[in-house]
Amino acid sequence: MLFGVPMRLLPPGRRPLSPGSRAGLGAALVLLALVSAIELADGSEARYIGLIVAAPFLAAAFASWRVVLGVGVLATAVGGVFALAGRENRLANLTIVVGIGLATGIAAAVAFIRERQAERIAELSRLASVAQQAVLRPLGPQVGTLAVAGRYISATAAADIGGDLYEALDTPYGVRMIIGDVRGKGLDAVRLASIVLGSYRHVAYERADLRAIVADLDRAVARSVGDEDFVTAALVEERGGTLTIVNCGHPAPLLLRRGEVIPLEPPAPAPPLGFMPVVRPRVERLEPGDRLLLFTDGLGEARRDGEFFPTADRAWRLLGHGTVGDGLASLETALVEWVHGRLDDDIALVLMEYAGARPVTAAAVPSWEVGAPES
Incomplete structure (x- = not known):
């Protein structure tokens, strides 16, 4: 009353x-x-x-x-x-x-x-939030020959948005993807994420080697932040069924293959972007049906009563069936249920599926890699 x-x-x-x-x-x-x-x-x-x-x-x-x-x-x-x-x-x-x-x-x-x-x-x-949505463009459903889906899960424990980032591009060197996490939150984090993505969207088409891309991104970050700021990142390239990964202080991607979940740890650790990382690539041969999960550390840090979300144990059951978009939706539902609807950090997720290599044509391979065509 x-x-x-x-x-x-x-x-x-x-x-x-x-x-x-x-x-x-x-x-x-x-x-x-x-x-x-x-x-x-x-x-x-x-x-x-x-x-x-x-x-x-x-x-x-x-x-x-x-x-x-x-x-x-x-x-x-x-x-x-x-x-x-x-x-x-x-x-x-x-x-x-x-x-x-x-x-x-x-x-x-x-x-x-x-x-x-x-x-x-x-x-x-x-x-x-609007700025963040403008920075993170929608992914997929197809990039090159890969089925790709991206998902951004906002934290509920704080009002500040995070600086998680991702992108997938079909370049002359194959499909290239990046996932990263800016230290800090709020507008400064979104600004730095936009700088990293803007640089990546340019150099991914220009550099033949992922290590050169890392060097370019490191310089872009170093010019834009203070001494204690950095960006963790993992860069992935799929070309003709060969998967190449370089990792700059980021959680290792998970390879889902025939019911198994394989963390693709780097051959040697490297610091984040902004600290002049020297990376060593990890190379894997993909099989048709393989899926790769890229994620930021918010997924690994999600916990309930002190117990972390069992990502590796549940990954195949949640992500191994349906479309890649369905897989990420299932993962988000399970994650939110695990933490009772309260996340401490934003989470970016990218899931790709390899169906098989596409035929290599003359236009698909840059001439400077195989020599100029005969006259």
Whole structure:
């Protein structure tokens, strides 16, 4: 009943009260009802109206400044009624009523400032999300001969967005993919992720060797960040059924083959981008039906009651069937259920499936790799 009255009093076209405003209004009305009941039970003299001053401040903790003003007017009116009804200390009680009115103004100002700050934070978060969506273009469903799907899972434990990144490109050197994770969160992380992706989208078509791409990306990161900032990344190239991976401090991709899950650890560890990594490629021969999962460390760090999500144990059961998009959807569902809907970090996922090598044509192999054609 306490919430039904203000909802019906809203003028036509006015938006209904937010959950926070309803909570603040309800708490304030309960306080006014309790003080009124105590005054009525105590007798004709007003002894407890000073407690009413808490009502507008209670509303200000949750409700909008308009609701706080309404609560303050109601509290002042209730206090005035009890002050005028009493026979003793009427002047002192009226002074308390004036104090309730002043407290209403202060509480409304506090609520106004709180609302503006909340709106500013929400707008910044919205703009950051839009910027992140512009940076991370949709993947797949087909890149070259590979079936590819990407998925970004936002954390629920914090408002800041992360700097996870991914891309898949069909280049003259085969299908090339990158997945990375920027240290930190918020707009600075999105900015650095956009720098890395912008550089990668250019050099992936220009460099014949993944190690040269790593060197280019490292320079781009070093020019754009401080001494303690970095980007972990894994770069993958599929060409004619040969898979080449270079890893810069990133979680190792998982190869799913005939029911087995094989972590593709690098031959030697290398630091993240920004720390001049010297990488050694890992080369694997793919079989038709193989799938490769690339992920950021948010997946490896997802936990429930101190127990980490068993990615390797569940990977084949979740990702080995259906389309690659279906696999990532199944993984996300299982992950969110594992952590009870609360993730501590954003997660980027890329899943690819190799169906078989495409025929190699003269146009598919750059002439500078095999020599100029005979005249």
